[in-house]
């Protein structure tokens with residue numbers, strides 16, 4: 070018995086020696102949490118020290134932040150689930166625009182927004198299923214299939230609508246449901262929090278989520294144990310498409326119109342948020358909290374640079390650096406995990 | 409034939425296109441019996457294991473469980489029949505914890521499908537501590553990616569132990585293991601046998617097979633060339649059959 074005890078004691082003492090910092094870093098979303106909290110402390114300190122020059126804590130600024138986060142948040146949650154299942158969807162930006170235009174034009178034609186919005190989501194789900202079906206049926210990389218989807222649905226927007234903006238005039242209740250305020254908090258922000266909680270439970274506390282991680286983490290093993298990985302991936306594609314449509318609804322309700330070009334580049338920002346949030350590009354790793362922190366981080370940095378009146382290209386360069394650093398970091402964590 | 413055998417293969421053939429991997433193969437596994445499946449590279453051992461676990465379907469012939477003819481169409485069919493496979497390269501998900509791996513595909517959930525995490529964790533802890541004595545695993549929350557080859561196989565075995573499997577299929581389970589881990593694995597097989605769990609052990613190491621098996625089935629070029637009880641044979645004779653046929 071003695072040697073076995075000695076054996077099992079060794080790794081434990083190694084864990085004990087880990088510093089508090091290292092323990093946080095080894096948590097699923099620990100590193101991103103650390104970065105996020107640090108950034109917040111710096112921003113809040115800056116805002117308190119220079120309230121006139123750096124209006125980070127002004128109500129206007131906080132409102133802008135709360136309005137901006139949900140759109141990318143919805144896109145990233147859907148893309149994130151799909152990434153954990155081991156696939157990509159580059160078409161979500163186009164799907165986001167297409168479904169929003171579909172919904173807005175239906176409402177323009179006299180359909181209730183409470184019918185048009187679910188129809189938009191349904192369309193997003195169907196497009197996601199189509200992407201998934203083509204990918205899985207022919208064993209193609211989803212990267213290529215959904216790159217096709219990106220171009221196809223972007224073209225479909227112009228075919229269906231032309232390059233003009235579409236006004237969105239729903240019932241007032243609909244507008245207040247998505248862009249009103251409750252206890253001073255923006256409704257869209259409440260929605261995204263609900264989605265984050267819902268997705269967290271789905272992915273980390275539900276059987277389906279366990280199968281998503283298994284499918285992305287080791288597809289052969291998941292299949293050997295009897296998980297229907299095609300079905301899991303198909304559902305994940307549907308979620309990505311559906312959440313793109315939800316993002317479209319939230320954005321459209323806020324602005325009151327849809328621009329045919331508005332979704333361009335959002336798919337990459339969503340994937341960026343996922344990578345920054347600790348998702349592995351190979352699938353099977355990551356957390357919903359991480360994805361959401363990734364989204365908030367992107368928007369906080371955007372906001373700070375705007376407040377500092379920095380030119381827009383700084384933003385792109387900053388996010389680019391962040392993505393690469395995050396990818397390197399994730400890779401190191403993975404390698405350590407496999408050693 | 410008073411009590412039917414746990415598992416029987418009846419005149420099974422399996423072709424992959426033009427290649428015939430198995431030809432007219434028949435043998436049986438009784439309850440609580442450890443069968444060594446031996447043979448040279450390409451003899452068809454892995455194909456046989458995949459067939460029993462439902463990954464391949466026979467081109468001809470059939471399987472029977474408890475004397476009843478069965479057709480496994482996928483892996484979960486054989487899982488339902490009580491068959492667990494432990495692969496050469498173990499089928500676990502590195503990015504998930506030990507608990508999640510043990511219960512993968514058979515999660516304990518409430519009626520809405522939400523995981524009963526605490527319960528699964530307790531069971532995993534219990535199985536790891538009491539049924540599978542493997543050193544160095546201190547928590548069921550450890551990610552499987554951080555385990556050694558032998559520890560991974562212990563997790564796969566824990567899965568079989570907890571789900572009260574009737575047959576364990578082990579395809580070259582010791583190929584990546586240290587001497588000590590191999591010893592532990594072979595002891596596991598014997599312990600399960602004491603609980604009436606049968607095993608099929610595929611290995612190139614005749615000494616390992618001789619150490620734990622009750623009976624040996626030797627294959628060559630997709631067919632059975634020898635089927636003998638341990639009492640009626642020696643290591644030398646087994647070696648001869650493997651090498652010379």
Ligand SMILES: Nc1ncnc2c1ncn2[C@@H]1O[C@H](COP(=O)(O)OP(=O)(O)OP(=O)(O)O)[C@@H](O)[C@H]1O
Nearest residue numbers: 424427428429447448449450451452453454455456
């Ligand atoms: N999926 C497959 N498709 C085509 N041929 C296959 C397939 N699986 C196995 N074979 C062929 O069937 C024959 C038997 O292979 P099998 O893997 O069963 O051998 P084995 O006895 O397990 O050998 P080893 O000891 O090297 O693992 C080989 O000739 C192999 O090439």
Ligand SMILES: [Mg+2]
Nearest residue numbers: 453454455579
């Ligand atoms: Mg083999």
